[in-house]
Amino acid sequence: MPINKACKNGIQRGKDNDPRLFAGNVLWLPVLVVLILLVTGCMDTGGAKKEQPSGNPKAKTINIVISNLGMTFPAGMDENDNRYLNYIEQNTGLDIQVNTPPTEVYNEKLDVIMSSGNLPDMLHTYEPVWFDNYVKQGAFMPLDELIDKYGPHLKEKIPAEVWERVKYGGKIYAIPSLNEVTGVxxxxxxxxxxxxxxxxxxxxxxxxxxxxxxxxxxxxxxxxxxxxxxxxxxxxxxxxxxxxxxxxxxxxxxxxxxxxxxxxxxxxxxxxxxxxxxxxxxxxxxxxxxxxxxxxxxxxxxxxxxxxxxxxxxxxxxxxxxxxxxxxxxxxxxxxxxxxxxxxxxxxxxGKDIIRGYNVIPAESKHAAEVIQLLDFIAENYKTLKLGFENEIWWWQDGKIVTDFALHDEHLYRGIYQSLVDVPDELLFKERLDSLGDFNLYDNLQRITPNIMPSAFxxxxxxxxxxxxxxxxxxxxxxxxxxxxxxxxxxxxxxxxxxxxxxxxxxxxxxxxxxxxxx
The missing domain is CATH 3.40.190.10 (Periplasmic binding protein-like II)
Structure with missing residues (x-):
């Protein structure tokens, strides 16, 4: 896998909220394997050419702007035609059109899109100041009613204190994606x-x-x-x-x-x-x-x-x-x-902030309900999206997860979708780390946690x-x-x-x- 030019500073003074841990770092293959499996998951679903979900020609189309995290795709696949996205579409009944601006100018491209007058149905940002600026301009839609109606798993899996972090005037304006690790x-x-x-x-x-x-x-x-x-x-x-x-x-x-x-x-x-x-x-x-x-x-x-x-x-x-x-x-x-x-x-x-990214819906979007349904599906199926399909990419053996690393490595790109809604699951997290072999990954995190100097703000x-x-x-x-x-x-x-x-x-x-x- 070629090294992504955009990934220039690694763990750059802690600014590793994604895509800092993904697109913000130059990562070679072994590290990418760990990061995407551990923090964004593994999955594999069949590589047929993209069709309307479930053969439904009336599937609603939504347009989303997300980071490609510096990932490359297997031959014949791209961000709009791959096994991961097809799985999501077939299970949600949506036709998802994905725009992935270059990682090296991702934030700048989000600004260009916001000023273009041709807005997508959803954007994913990693910058709280960017999110804050546009919320205060009235650029995004309040999401409370949509979450109540279409996002039961989002409500269940995202802690209440995190929802408070994305509220303005008492209203929720983003679906947050969380960090699973508190320090690096x-x-x-x-x-x-x-x-x-x-x-x-x-x-x-x-x-x-x-x-x-x-x-x-x-x-x-x-x-x-x-x-x-x-x-x-x-x-x-x-x-x-x-x-x-x-x-x-x-x-x-x-x-x-x-x-x-x-x-x-x-x-x-x-x-x-x-x-x-x-x-x-x-x-x-x-x-x-x-x-x-x-x-x-x-x-x-x-x-x-x-x-x-x-x-x-x-x-x-x-x-x-x-x-x-x-x-x-x-x-x-x-x-x-x-x-x-x-x-x-x-x-x-x-220490790392608990919020890694923000999914926002422009105020003009006609498909906000479908966006919430998409994000709720990711939150509901996070285990499958993190680990891949059981008995294909991974399986249980003697009470432990065993991973087929060839398949796992082939589909590192899967993280660009799952990372939109990362939710905490400490047991699954440890099981994933243990499945990767004798690299002391969980022990490393246990060493870091008690030594974190958290920000008081x-x-x-x-x-x-x-x-x-x-x-x-x-x-x-x-x-x-x-x-x-x-x-x-x-x-x-x-x-x-x-x-x-x-x-x-x-x-x-x-x-x-x-x-x-x-x-």
Whole structure:
């Protein structure tokens, strides 16, 4: 499977709400297998050429705009003619016309569509600010009555507190899709390198520094060449979250309570301390010199090729680049580590928002009922849509799920439909993970969960966020410049000043007004 150019930053500072975990990451085949199976499911249904559902020439047609998640289709199939979609159509009696804008410009294309005057019956967005902006413009239809009439499984499976997150003026304006995992990153290291250098698995930040230094300078692979990397990030500081956690902060739009008020993680003094630590690593050639240019595929290649012995992994990397490295080097052995503990005894990693995506129906749609029926069908049949057909892609053996990975891999595209309505099912989730083999996937998630540093703000985007968030986000580019020595450390103070003046203070005021109402 070719690597999707759009998937450029991997777990990019936590902005992995889909398509960040799918189309927002460059994922090679083994990782895609895990992600789509685990988070969006597996299914297979017969590959006949698309016909009107159940042979009914009067089937109602609905038009939907969704992300293709960077997926490719088997020969002879596409987003409008494949086994997955045919299964859904045959069981709903709908003729579903699918538009999948390119992932690299997906958000921009949604804006173009919204201003075109030729609106579909449904759009799926991953951006809460985008959703918020258009709701306030009256662009979407309230859905309460439609859900009551056509969405019993949506009502049953989506928690009440999540419905509250998509309400405006007491009315529901989106069908949410949920995240099954609450966090993504944890530390992994080459055990064989630690043993060769006589080092114990690190726990404190100082111990991490010594391991990073040794992995960069002390020839941990024993080839007599200084060709290894102490620590690796991707661009925009992807894969850095556990180190920010050691300083008691996070990026990723995370808000913390300080003295009874909410403050933005990226502007905290602790963030400046973390940048100083990274700048030290970079000066000493312990941090990958190419990190500002690293896409996810670059990180994978360096791990697979044996250049990297310690990094912040995603919970599914044990089935991706780590597994590939061990296959290439039979002597390689990887182990999970404790999160680095900072000088103040702090540790942790960013958390993911419970809402992964929003299905919205334009106010002018004539087929809103059919859209709700489609989404309700996905919620009702989530097990089949996640796992595929029993006794074809998977089956029970000795009380466990066994998967035919050849069939599973052939139909990775299936996730673009199932992911529209992901609903939680902890037992099924574990069974799926266990079916994938001995990659410690469930154990990885169990390590992450108690170490999450959740954002204290989880409301709908405030008005000021809609106006300023995009611009303020680009200002964080200075962080990379500070680490590389292109800007002094004190440039952080100027960043904070500008952040506040150019909308941050207004956002903070609104966030704290929301916070006061939660107490």
């Amino acid at each position: 990153e944890l530390m992994y290291a080459r055990k064989d390198w630690l043993e060769r250098l006589g080092l114990e698995p690190p726990e404190t930040l100082d111990e991490y520094y010594e391991v990073i230094r040794a992995f960069a300078q002390d020839d941990p692979d024993g080839n007599g060449i200084q060709d290894t990397i102490g620590l690796i990030f991707t661009s925009d500081l992807g894969r850095s979250s556990p180190f920010f956690g050691a300083f008691g902060t996070q990026l990723n739009d995370t808000w913390f309570e300080r003295d009874g008020q909410l403050v933005y993680g990226s502007t905290l003094p602790e963030t400046k301390e973390a940048l100083a630590f990274f700048a030290k690593l970079y000066r000493e050639n312990l941090l990958d010199r190419e990190f500002p240019l690293n896409l996810q595929n670059n990180l994978f290649e360096k791990i697979e090729d044996g250049q990297v012995g310690l990094f912040s992994a995603t919970w599914y990397d044990t089935r991706g680049p780590i597994a590939a490295n061990m296959k290439k080097d039979p002597n390689a052995e990887w182990i999970p580590l404790e999160y680095p503990i900072g000088p103040g005894g702090q540790k942790g990693v960013y 989880y409301g709908v985007p405030t008005p000021a966020m809609g106006k300023y968030s995009k611009k303020l986000g680009t200002m964080e580019d200075v962080f990379t410049k500070i680490i590389m020595g292109l800007e002094p450390l004190d440039a952080f103070d100027e960043y904070v000043k500008q952040w506040k003046e150019q909308g941050g203070d207004e956002i903070t005021k609104e966030v704290n007004e929301w916070y006061a109402k939660q107490k």
